[in-house]
Amino acid sequence: MANTPQSKKRARQNERRYAVNKARRSRIRxxxxxxxxxxxxxxxxxxxxxxxxAQPELMRGVTKGVMHKxxxxxxxxxxxARVKTLG
Known part of the structure; x- marks a missing residue:
């Protein structure tokens, strides 16, 4: 567990970022x-x-650092390519 004030703050920030990124990933999926x-x-x-x-949503995920380019x-x-084969 975090001991120093800095590491406690980091832990809080990480939780918030995790929640935001999780929501963003879910939205993309x-x-x-x-x-x-x-x-x-x-x-x-x-x-x-x-x-x-879906295209702008995927690219937004890239700019927000949720997924690699x-x-x-x-x-x-x-x-x-799969959509193209439909007709």
């Missing part, structure tokens, strides 16, 4: 799941709309 569901249903228009909505780029690339 929700957007990705919506794209996955649209692809699974075979609805090309819905998939494109969902992908368009290449991870987001890889996810976007794979999803867009």
């Amino acid at each position: 929700t957007y990705l799941r919506k794209v996955e569901e649209a692809i699974a249903s075979g609805d090309s228009a819905a998939a494109k709309d969902a992908l368009r909505a 290449n991870t987001a780029a890889r996810k976007m690339s794979r999803l867009s």
Whole structure:
């Protein structure tokens, strides 16, 4: 357990950051799941709309430090390729 005032404050900050990052990650996963569901249903228009909505959310995760730039780029690339095959 933290002993010094500085380490106590750090522990509090870490808890807050953890909660914020967890919420952000969850939000990104929700957007990705919506794209996955649209692809699974075979609805090309819905998939494109969902992908368009997920893209800025993914990039926001990168700028906020929740995920690595290449991870987001890889996810976007794979999803867009799958949406493209729908039609």
